[in-house]
Structures are given as C-alpha cells and as structure tokens.
Amino acid sequence: MNARPTHTGRCLCGTVRYEVRGELDPVHMCHCGQCRRQSGHITAATGTARDAFTLFDPEGAMVWYQSSDFAKRGFCGRCGSNMFWDDDGPAMSINAGSLDTPTGLRTDCHIFVDDKGDYYEIADGLPQYGTVPEQS
Template sequence: MLKGSCLCGGISWQTEAAPRASVACHCTQCRKTSGHYWSATQVPTEALEMIRADTLAWYQSSPQARRGFCNACGSSIFWQMEGEGMTSIGSGTIDGDSGLTTSKHIYCGDKGDYYDIEPGPDKSA
C-alpha cells in the first residue's frame, strides 16, 4: 500500500496497485509546474483511492493531458493523459519510503541549463 499527500494535507491518496518505477520528465511543462524536473510513478486510475480531495484542482495543460494540484499549497500531485486510464503520481508526494527507483529520464533535450542529469537510468528523448 502506497499513501501520499500534498504539503498542506488538503489532498491525500492511497493505492494498493503496484506502481511502475519513477520516470523523470525534463519537458518544459513539467519544469514549469514543479520548479525543476518532475518525477512520477503511475498506477491505473481506478486503483487510485482519494482519501481527501478538498483542495484538488485540475489544469488542462494540453488538449490531451491535465495536471492535478492542490489549490491551497500549490503542490503538483497528478498527471493524466486523456483516454489512457492511468494516473501519474508525483513520486515526491509519497508519504514515507516508496521503494521506487528511477527507470529513465525523458525529454532530456528540454532540461534546464542549470543542472546535469545523474548517470544511471536511461536517458530517452
């Protein structure tokens, strides 16, 4: 069982689904929404249980995708692609140890010039 929340606790979630490894996205949208790159795991949307969603808001960031965030503390929590049936969950929102590893980095060509990508995981795109 994984559980997580936003900074202020207005959003909390849990899932019993086995999450995929984290993927670190360096695209411009992820950098803008998080202030750096965004790392996320993913589970089937139907397996994501909202414990508290008092402050959950959604932003349609493209015609195909939306981002879930806390409208009180500003935490970036979720990302969903239309019709995919999956929800990406910000790895940093997990409460306690996650047991996750980072499997790859994507959109590396869009990364900020102020940091390097650590060696190890695959660096796609």
C-alpha cells in the same frame, strides 16, 4: 494469496490525500518544459492503474489545470502542491514526492531530455530518452 500493496500520499498541507492499492511503476524523471515550469525543476513521477487509485479530498481543494489538449495536471488549491498528471487513459501519473515513505521505488530513466534545462547535467548513468521510450 498475497495482499496488494497499499501506498498513500498527500499534499504539503494534508488536505488532499490519496491511496493506491497495487503496484506503482518505477520513477521516471521528466525534463519537459511543462514539468519544469510547474515544479521549478524536473518532475519525478510514478504511475498506477486508474482503478487502483482513490482520491480523498473532503474539502474540495483539488484543482485540475488543463495543461495541453490531451492532459491535465492536478494540484492542491490550498498549499499549491503539484501532485498528478492525467490524460484520462487507463493509468495516471503521481508525483513521487507526494508519496508517504517508504515507497520502495527506484528511478529507472529520464524522459524528454531534449527539453532539459541548460543549467544542469544528467550524470546518474540511467537511460535517457529524447521524448518517451516508445517514441525515441
């Protein structure tokens, strides 16, 4: 029997940590206006099943911001690292830069390219979607 892979991650200051026991989705690059404003550019995110995710926040530094009527964004209140996107569904998104390396992940697509900034081009040859693949 194969063991489920374990991935770990943390914020910049290390106060908020997490563990994922199981597979992570490929990374997608999100160009939506909310991700750009929160991160300062685009967001590289992966996803996992909620029941595979464990958050360690012994000091209560995790802050959740309700960014829309259906989703919230999680960040460390101490160092400001933006870490998660969550719509309370069966899965959640993890900002790929918060993962400890090596991740073994690869980027598979760009989403919300209709909202991308006008100051850069996407030239990596990966699929691009105006919104998300299920809606494009």
